[in-house]
Amino acid sequence: MGKDKIRRFAEIEDFSNVLQLDEGKPYKGQWSKNFFKNENPVxxxxxxxxxxxxxxxxxxxxxxxxxxxxxxxxxxWRGAKTALEDGVNNVAFLRIQIETLIDYFSAGEVDEIWITFPDPQPQLSREKKRLTSPRFLNMYTEILKPGGFVNLKTDNDGFYEYTAGKIKELDLKEHINTADLYKSEFADEVLSIKTYYEKKYLKDNKNINYLKFSFK
Structure with missing residues (x-):
């Protein structure tokens, strides 16, 4: 492990907005009340x-x-440090395996989910690791409030098509579907937030796919 990685791992141990592994479990069902000290949506x-x-x-x-x-x-480390430096107090980071999500959030506790440029796991043998595979969708169904949205932004056309197919196959409710976000009518202030990697994709003239859906 490089020196920078070692330093960052050491630093986040003391970040008030980072919870690692089991540290997040006591907040299950109580994230707003006990961690953020408010009643706002998660x-x-x-x-x-x-x-x-x-x-x-x-x-x-x-x-x-x-x-x-x-x-x-x-x-x-990067996002947590930025939030602390800028005084953004309504943000936290949870360092866990996403496969364990339901150990940290109660039924209906989450209002919305964003999945932005995840590893598309293109190999068929790794389908279960795709964040929109039925395995993960079942988790989202459990922790999302009724009608809560899932948003996907991806540069990977295959992953986008896979997810669109699952939405139809599982009879989920599709709200927005575009294979070229920035040439569509949907690129508002929220969807125009760009990550480091998205900026690189756009510089290479790569189209950005976007899907918004919910569970019936």
């Missing part, structure tokens, strides 16, 4: 990476609580 960003989307959403919506979820602490 929004998750899964596989949040450096947390750019999480922090930007929290800045735009101070009346909501945002939690970025990822297992790679050296990436979480």
């Amino acid at each position: 929004v998750l960003e899964l596989a949040c990476g450096k947390g750019e989307y999480t922090v930007n959403l929290a800045t735009l919506f101070p009346d909501k609580n945002f939690i970025g979820v990822d297992y790679k602490g050296n990436r979480i």
Whole structure:
């Protein structure tokens, strides 16, 4: 492990907005009340990476609580540090495996989920690891409030098509579906938040896919 990674892992141990592994379990069902000290809705960003989307959403919506979820602490460090430096108090980061999500959130506790540029896991043998596979969709159904949205932004056309197919196959409710977000009518202030990697994709003239759906 490089020196920077070691330093970042050490630093997040003392970050007040980072919870690692079992540290997040006591807040299950009580994130707003006991962690954020309010009654505001909870929004998750899964596989949040450096947390750019999480922090930007929290800045735009101070009346909501945002939690970025990822297992790679050296990436979480960036978003957590930015939030602390900028005084963005309605954001936290949870360092866990996403497969264990239901150990940390109660039924109906989450208002909305964002999945921004996750690993598409293109190999058929890794389908179960795709964050919109039935395995994960079942988890989201459990923790989302009725009618809660799932948002997916991805540069990977295959992953987008896979997810669109699952929405139809499982008879979920599709709200927005576009294979080229920035040439569509949907690119508002929220959807125009750009991560480091998204900027690179756009510079290479890559189209950005977006899906918004909910469970009936």
